[in-house]
Amino acid sequence: MIDDETLTMRPTVIGGERCKHDFEVIWRGMSIGRIRRAVASSRAELWAWNCWLGGRPCKADEGGDGVSLDDAKAQFREAWQRIRAALTEADIARAKGYAERSAEAIARYRRKGK
Template structure:
C-alpha cells in the first residue's frame, strides 16, 4: 500500500494498493452512517468489470485489508497465467504490503 496522491496532495488514511506496478485498488477512511469511522475499499483492474463483491466497507483498517485481500484473491483467480522467465507459468505474487 502507498499513500494516495491526488494533485500532489495526500490525505491521512487514504491508500492505493499496487500490484506488479499497477494501481489495483484503494483503501480509505470514510465516515459511516451516524458519524462513525469506517474504511472503504475496492479492487479492480483496468477494462475489467467490477462486481459488487470487489468493493465494500469495513469497521477498521485491518478488516478492510482482510476484505480487500479476499476480493483480490478472487480477482486474481480470474487472471490468465503468464510465462515466467524460468519457463514455468505463474501469477505475479499478490501485494506484499497487505501482509
C-alpha cells in the same frame, strides 16, 4: 525481494497532496484498488475499499466497507484473491497496457499545466 503476488499500500496523492487515511493498493506496479477512511454519519469508524484491474469490469462484491483499516484490508485481500485466481496472462498484459497509457496521459497533462 518482493514476489509477483505481493500487495503493497501507498498514500493516495491527489493534486500533489498526500491524502491522510487514503491508500492505493499496488500489485506488480499497478494500482489495483483503494482503501480509504470514509465519513460515516454515525461517527463510527468506517473504511471503504474497492478492487479493480484495468480492462476488466468491476463486480458488486469487489468493494465494500470495513469497521477498521485491518478489516478493510482483509476484505480487500479476499476479493483480490478471487479476482487474481481468474486472471489470465492476457488479462494482466491488457491491464499493464492500460496502466502504461494512463501514466503517459497523466504525464502529458502535467507537462501542459506547467
